[in-house]
Amino acid sequence: MEYVKKTVLEITDHMREVVEKLSEKDMEKMIDMLIRCQRVFVHGVGRSGLVGRAFATRLSHLKFDVFVVGDTITPAVKEGDLFISISGSGETGSVVNAAKGAKKAGAKVFSLTSNTSSTIAGVSDAILRVKGRTKNDHKKKFYTSEQVMGKHAPLSPLGTLFEDTCQILLDGVIVELMRKLRKTEDDLARRHSNIE
Amino acid sequence: MEYVKKTVLEITDHMREVVEKLSEKDMEKMIDMLIRCQRVFVHGVGRSGLVGRAFATRLSHLKFDVFVVGDTITPAVKEGDLFISISGSGETGSVVNAAKGAKKAGAKVFSLTSNTSSTIAGVSDAILRVKGRTKNDHKKKFYTSEQVMGKHAPLSPLGTLFEDTCQILLDGVIVELMRKLRKTEDDLARRHSNIE
Amino acid sequence: MEYVKKTVLEITDHMREVVEKLSEKDMEKMIDMLIRCQRVFVHGVGRSGLVGRAFATRLSHLKFDVFVVGDTITPAVKEGDLFISISGSGETGSVVNAAKGAKKAGAKVFSLTSNTSSTIAGVSDAILRVKGRTKNDHKKKFYTSEQVMGKHAPLSPLGTLFEDTCQILLDGVIVELMRKLRKTEDDLARRHSNIE
Amino acid sequence: MEYVKKTVLEITDHMREVVEKLSEKDMEKMIDMLIRCQRVFVHGVGRSGLVGRAFATRLSHLKFDVFVVGDTITPAVKEGDLFISISGSGETGSVVNAAKGAKKAGAKVFSLTSNTSSTIAGVSDAILRVKGRTKNDHKKKFYTSEQVMGKHAPLSPLGTLFEDTCQILLDGVIVELMRKLRKTEDDLARRHSNIE
Numbered sequence: 001m002e003y004v005k006k007t008v009l010e011i012t013d014h015m016r017e018v019v020e021k022l023s024e025k026d027m028e029k030m031i032d033m034l035i036r037c038q039r040v041f042v043h044g045v046g047r048s049g050l051v052g053r054a055f056a057t058r059l060s061h062l063k064f065d066v067f068v069v070g071d072t073i074t075p076a077v078k079e080g081d082l083f084i085s086i087s088g089s090g091e092t093g094s095v096v097n098a099a100k101g102a103k104k105a106g107a108k109v110f111s112l113t114s115n116t117s118s119t120i121a122g123v124s125d126a127i128l129r130v131k132g133r134t135k136n137d138h139k140k141k142f143y144t145s146e147q148v149m150g151k152h153a154p155l156s157p158l159g160t161l162f163e164d165t166c167q168i169l170l171d172g173v174i175v176e177l178m179r180k181l182r183k184t185e186d187d188l189a190r191r192h193s194n195i196e
Numbered sequence: 197m198e199y200v201k202k203t204v205l206e207i208t209d210h211m212r213e214v215v216e217k218l219s220e221k222d223m224e225k226m227i228d229m230l231i232r233c234q235r236v237f238v239h240g241v242g243r244s245g246l247v248g249r250a251f252a253t254r255l256s257h258l259k260f261d262v263f264v265v266g267d268t269i270t271p272a273v274k275e276g277d278l279f280i281s282i283s284g285s286g287e288t289g290s291v292v293n294a295a296k297g298a299k300k301a302g303a304k305v306f307s308l309t310s311n312t313s314s315t316i317a318g319v320s321d322a323i324l325r326v327k328g329r330t331k332n333d334h335k336k337k338f339y340t341s342e343q344v345m346g347k348h349a350p351l352s353p354l355g356t357l358f359e360d361t362c363q364i365l366l367d368g369v370i371v372e373l374m375r376k377l378r379k380t381e382d383d384l385a386r387r388h389s390n391i392e
Numbered sequence: 393m394e395y396v397k398k399t400v401l402e403i404t405d406h407m408r409e410v411v412e413k414l415s416e417k418d419m420e421k422m423i424d425m426l427i428r429c430q431r432v433f434v435h436g437v438g439r440s441g442l443v444g445r446a447f448a449t450r451l452s453h454l455k456f457d458v459f460v461v462g463d464t465i466t467p468a469v470k471e472g473d474l475f476i477s478i479s480g481s482g483e484t485g486s487v488v489n490a491a492k493g494a495k496k497a498g499a500k501v502f503s504l505t506s507n508t509s510s511t512i513a514g515v516s517d518a519i520l521r522v523k524g525r526t527k528n529d530h531k532k533k534f535y536t537s538e539q540v541m542g543k544h545a546p547l548s549p550l551g552t553l554f555e556d557t558c559q560i561l562l563d564g565v566i567v568e569l570m571r572k573l574r575k576t577e578d579d580l581a582r583r584h585s586n587i588e
Numbered sequence: 589m590e591y592v593k594k595t596v597l598e599i600t601d602h603m604r605e606v607v608e609k610l611s612e613k614d615m616e617k618m619i620d621m622l623i624r625c626q627r628v629f630v631h632g633v634g635r636s637g638l639v640g641r642a643f644a645t646r647l648s649h650l651k652f653d654v655f656v657v658g659d660t661i662t663p664a665v666k667e668g669d670l671f672i673s674i675s676g677s678g679e680t681g682s683v684v685n686a687a688k689g690a691k692k693a694g695a696k697v698f699s700l701t702s703n704t705s706s707t708i709a710g711v712s713d714a715i716l717r718v719k720g721r722t723k724n725d726h727k728k729k730f731y732t733s734e735q736v737m738g739k740h741a742p743l744s745p746l747g748t749l750f751e752d753t754c755q756i757l758l759d760g761v762i763v764e765l766m767r768k769l770r771k772t773e774d775d776l777a778r779r780h781s782n783i784e
Binding site: 041043053056057060066067068069071072073074075076077097098101102105190191192193194195196 | 237239249252253256262263264265267268269270271272273293294297298301386387388389390391392
């Protein structure tokens, strides 16, 4: 299980590096937008979508009115809503289109992406840059260089670093919100699904 | 496409027969429970679960506070909630367990089933009997008889008759609710997802 | 429950009318493409997506190698695959984009739509026209005319007629496939999920 | 964003501690069962289910024949299959029932749980113990003690530690499998969904 250990070390190192360099201003902005909005919509595809769902689950435990694009119940987006997009490359077609639609409907758009010059970043009112090899880096030339290979592949193939780092950062956002909204773990447990 | 036509005729015949013999009292009870409850939870597995989702989608268009068991966001069930279970056989393990859990949590349970003497019927505060060959009939002895074979198989294998008939009946319930709540199609369209 | 009955009558009338006028050639084409392809992908959003899932469930019971766009497991589309799109209006953004992507990847595209001059129809190798008021008709001028109101609204709001009719037609396609592939209901039952 | 940082530190510390103490034997067993099985089924509810889906996504990129309980397509489980259950408490009703069903159908059961004396552990052919506060610890007496509060709450409410640690461990398992099966990142990318 040599590679299990190596992978856990590499990913946790990356997580700590990202959180160390995280923009305080962007993070505060995200927290502020979450607290001020009326409803939250979360969107991502593939594993980024799963990260969004994990975050949405906890937001609902915190009594946020939250919806996941792709779930059965997704009402129309409107003014006052916060639309959160998750895309490492920032170029995933359906994520970009949905964000544009949300913006047109009057919502604020916040995105988590590795790519600050991406289309999703351009559409967003605010972004949180989460460094990671994204699935598009895979196609880039520098991907074959020893330096990059040695550092990020194949211990964290495709979007792994971005996805896992987003997951843990968003769990941090939940704790930050708990403090700001004076919610206890008991409050969360009361909202946790009781249908197993 | 001989069998496509035959199937559509058989299924629509069955739908009409079911609605003709539908218990007016049970149907009124369902409408009443829907109007009085605070939130609706819908549950079914497999194709019955899809029928439940189609119903939940329209309920949300009607501004009901509705959740689908299995979706990302499913808060704790509590008193005042209506829990709707869909199971042809009425014996699907996880559906029965979830209904028991909902009842214990203080919710009212309503179920759609073909089997009025099933476990789910026993757990429920009220039921709507929707006749159909269910997937368990398949295992019963009389299934091999020509009479049954001729009438229901294989033009509507497994739970098809139950599922399709529930779907259309629940679309009828939506129209009944629109009338009772004085909602127009425009009201529904306003809540329809605008994120494609 | 006056409107439940009226709705069931209207929808079953519509189903019968559609199947009566169905293009035999288009239906044979669909069956043929299904039998010849290596894998099937099904795509739709909202209630059309649920109809696609109900169809995919039965295809898997028939041992087709089938995937639903939006499920966890969706491998890359490639040559030899059949991509089935379901969209009443034929203009749903993400459905159109996915179909274009599938075509570019070398798959054949088949679509069910009400609108033969829609973008999805243009992208498709073959289509099956399934008449219905689609959610876009709602916005058209003639929608307010008494004639249309009287016939289709509000007994079947938004895409209801299209969705329910697709569902039952696709159940007919399953029976047609069972005959062609000499599958019995027992064959289907053996593949039916045994995890409840 | 003080608590975002604190949370990331606590969770990454926990991840490293768990991987450091991980049973080499149990991990090798898991890898071995994955390589030998014919098909993999993954099951969990809530956030544990999302972790399972993230793992299943990568398994499919590695060309495993993998299914997620709760997805549209879930064929019958049979001999030769590996059924992977994820439950921190090891007592989640539907997870336990599904695992029992899988075992009865002839599959091998592997589970990830914090609780080695749980029902799911009893049902399983092999387990991987992943330490974490699980959602049931929340109800235990010692939960209110300062020691526990200081260490695990509220920086990682409910099942957070278990879920996030499973996620990263399973990403390590993917890399281990890549090495054993001599798969490159290019192999994974070829199977990555090309429908966005």
